[in-house]
Amino acid sequence: MKAKHRLVLFIAFLFTVFSLQALTQQTGPDQERIRRSTDRGRPEYAPHPETGMEAGANSGYAADHILVKFNPLLTTQHVDSIVRAYGSRTSQMIPVVGLYRVGIPEGSTVVEMLEVWSQNYFVEYAKPDYIARIAVTPNDLFFSDQYALSNTGQILIPGSPGGTPNADISAATAWEETKGDEDILIAVIDTGVDLLHPDLVNKIASSGKDFVNGDDDATDDHWHGTAVAGIAAAESNNGIGIAGVAWNCMILPVKVMDENGDGFYADVIEGIIWAVDNGAHVINLSIGGSIDDPDLEAAVVYAYQNGAVVVASSGNDGSSVSYPAAYDGYVLAVASTDMDDMRPPSSNFGPEVDVAAPGELIRTTYPTWDTPAGFYPYILASGTSFATPHVTGMAALIMSIKPWMEVSDLMKVIRYTADDVNADEYPGPDDYIGYGRINLDTALVPIPIKK
Numbered sequence: 001m002k003a004k005h006r007l008v009l010f011i012a013f014l015f016t017v018f019s020l021q022a023l024t025q026q027t028g029p030d031q032e033r034i035r036r037s038t039d040r041g042r043p044e045y046a047p048h049p050e051t052g053m054e055a056g057a058n059s060g061y062a063a064d065h066i067l068v069k070f071n072p073l074l075t076t077q078h079v080d081s082i083v084r085a086y087g088s089r090t091s092q093m094i095p096v097v098g099l100y101r102v103g104i105p106e107g108s109t110v111v112e113m114l115e116v117w118s119q120n121y122f123v124e125y126a127k128p129d130y131i132a133r134i135a136v137t138p139n140d141l142f143f144s145d146q147y148a149l150s151n152t153g154q155i156l157i158p159g160s161p162g163g164t165p166n167a168d169i170s171a172a173t174a175w176e177e178t179k180g181d182e183d184i185l186i187a188v189i190d191t192g193v194d195l196l197h198p199d200l201v202n203k204i205a206s207s208g209k210d211f212v213n214g215d216d217d218a219t220d221d222h223w224h225g226t227a228v229a230g231i232a233a234a235e236s237n238n239g240i241g242i243a244g245v246a247w248n249c250m251i252l253p254v255k256v257m258d259e260n261g262d263g264f265y266a267d268v269i270e271g272i273i274w275a276v277d278n279g280a281h282v283i284n285l286s287i288g289g290s291i292d293d294p295d296l297e298a299a300v301v302y303a304y305q306n307g308a309v310v311v312a313s314s315g316n317d318g319s320s321v322s323y324p325a326a327y328d329g330y331v332l333a334v335a336s337t338d339m340d341d342m343r344p345p346s347s348n349f350g351p352e353v354d355v356a357a358p359g360e361l362i363r364t365t366y367p368t369w370d371t372p373a374g375f376y377p378y379i380l381a382s383g384t385s386f387a388t389p390h391v392t393g394m395a396a397l398i399m400s401i402k403p404w405m406e407v408s409d410l411m412k413v414i415r416y417t418a419d420d421v422n423a424d425e426y427p428g429p430d431d432y433i434g435y436g437r438i439n440l441d442t443a444l445v446p447i448p449i450k451k
């Protein structure tokens with residue numbers, strides 16, 4: 001019998017930390033965000049005074065005015081005369097909170113005016129008028145751990161430093177645009193999925209297909225596929241566990257890897273073809289092998305030609321991109337970044353890498369059957385395997401609102417809207433993170449045309 005190639009699964013047991021039951025429940029991020037007022041025209045943006053970040057994301061503030069809180073004993077007339085003395089104009093007070101919008105005189109900056117106003121005897125405080133975007137904050141218990149979706153610099157492991165705010169895929173604002181369509185099907189071709197997991201049970205389209213054991217029950221007897229599925233499409237805003245990238249899209253579990261995380265190429269090939277034939281719109285392959293196989297390539301070409309987006313992990317051995325991620329024109333090859341938008345050295349590299357996504361210390365679902373009593377069935381997992389389903393979820397969201405889009409165009413949208421987060425060292429597309437770390441907000445939220 002001809003020897004079959006064994007796939008090496010890049011599951012990266014770099015970190016696998018159980019969620020302690022004692023995890024503190026934090027309030028959701030972005031508490032300060034407010035609805036952007038739409039009746040005042042598009043505001044001018046300025047860099048954030050503390051981070052220096054350009055506005056347009058969630059970080060800027062109005063450049064033409066500041067907000068000033070005066071001593072409440074002052075009358076409106078007093079306020080107006082003080083404001084005029086500074087060469088400014090003021091608009092009416094915002095009731096209840098008693099804030100005034102105070103204009104920035106010609107030739108002055110917000111930072112200068114904040115300094116001047118803060119020193120005024122009659123002023124309690126002066127602050128920038130921050131720009132808010134409509135953002136969706138799901139109520140899932142561990143959403144506060146999900147820096148990949150919304151990075152506020154949160155601390156994941158007590159005693160470890162937090163990450164860099166906004167080193168995330170900007171999911172919260174993108175969700176206002178779409179939370180995904182339940183008709184969009186995500187095939188997770190992996191070790192199977194825990195079909196009974198409380199954060200997945202309502203998101204699983206069917207019990208799937210098991211090519212390892214030859215049955216119609218793709219239950220996960222490892223854990224890797226369950227972790228991957230949760231990142232892409234866990235049930236979201238249900239108060240428990242995590243939020244998935246694609247809230248409403250459904251999961252099609254396909255088991256091709258065994259309980260040790262190994263699988264045959266033939267099963268992977270069959271799994272891809274089965275997923276396409278069973279309606280998968282997006283195919284997640286957080287698996288890879290070092291051997292180039294024309295039939296594996298033919299399987300991803302089949303997916304591509306039948307309108308399914310194939311997303312695959314580049315691998316975690318710090319070397320060249322593994323297969324099938326390396327089938328360049330047909331697959332989105334995904335590298336990993338961390339909570340500071342830095343690529344870990346283990347993330348494989350080469351010209352085939354298309355984009356990166358957060359893959360280090362990702363809070364996600366873990367099989368219930370392997371969770372000890374007194375623990376939540378969630379882990380922190382690391383590696384390109386867990387970067388990949390962020391891109392998969394993104395592809396499903398794009399397909400939800402643009403179902404007519406060609407696969408090749410959808411792949412371009414994902415590439416071209418990425419943030420070139422290593423531009424200081426490697427400007428433009430590079431072998432390490434491709435076009436950059438994906439950005440759902442840029443890809444999904446329409447941008448008005450400036451006059």
Ligand SMILES: [Ca+2]
Nearest residue numbers: 210213215217
């Ligand atoms: Ca089975």
Ligand SMILES: [Ca+2]
Nearest residue numbers: 140235240242
């Ligand atoms: Ca959830």
Ligand SMILES: [Ca+2]
Nearest residue numbers: 328333352354
């Ligand atoms: Ca590629």
Ligand SMILES: [Ca+2]
Nearest residue numbers: 426427428430
């Ligand atoms: Ca770059």
